[in-house]
Amino acid sequence: MGVDHRKLGIWTFLGSEFLFFGAFVAAYLLYLTTTAGGPGVEIFDIPFTSISSFVLLMSSLTMVLAHHAHTQGDLRRMRMWILATAGQGMVFLGGQVFEFNVFVREGLTLTTSPFASSFYVLTGFHGAHVFIGIVLLLSLYTFSLTGKVKPGQHLKTEMIGLYWHFVDIVWVVIFTVVYLIPEIAVLG
Numbered sequence: 001m002g003v004d005h006r007k008l009g010i011w012t013f014l015g016s017e018f019l020f021f022g023a024f025v026a027a028y029l030l031y032l033t034t035t036a037g038g039p040g041v042e043i044f045d046i047p048f049t050s051i052s053s054f055v056l057l058m059s060s061l062t063m064v065l066a067h068h069a070h071t072q073g074d075l076r077r078m079r080m081w082i083l084a085t086a087g088q089g090m091v092f093l094g095g096q097v098f099e100f101n102v103f104v105r106e107g108l109t110l111t112t113s114p115f116a117s118s119f120y121v122l123t124g125f126h127g128a129h130v131f132i133g134i135v136l137l138l139s140l141y142t143f144s145l146t147g148k149v150k151p152g153q154h155l156k157t158e159m160i161g162l163y164w165h166f167v168d169i170v171w172v173v174i175f176t177v178v179y180l181i182p183e184i185a186v187l188g
Contacts (some may be wrong), residue, residue, distance in 0.1 A: 052095035
């Protein structure tokens, strides 16, 4: 097919992950109104989550810049952009941890209701993927320092970039379904 088997492997893996996320999004939508008298979407802080989302989405730009630098053989710039991408991922995760703590104080816990469970499983599963992405980015950074990733090996950066872009794309769907659509329904 003319595609490197490693790249085909990552695309296959990401396709299976889309199915997992699709199932979690479907469960969330199914349980959206089953709050069992507990808090629901009204406790979401759309402006805060929008800023956190913007940071995560901008990390796709820094990932593209990292890959471009690697294809140009500039490992110093590649490392700089990799660290920027990982840092943005950490900011996003920090925002998610903060948000979860606020929600727990408001009474939205994993066991409060089917809505709460589906919310935490969906967003937590995504957060776990962001964390894995950060580990991959920092590993790539370290390997580039030790010579295990060289200028001509940009497929490694591309594959981690594909994973990172996947994480961002999935967040766009989650943010829209979890935060924006219920807000529009409430206002409308």
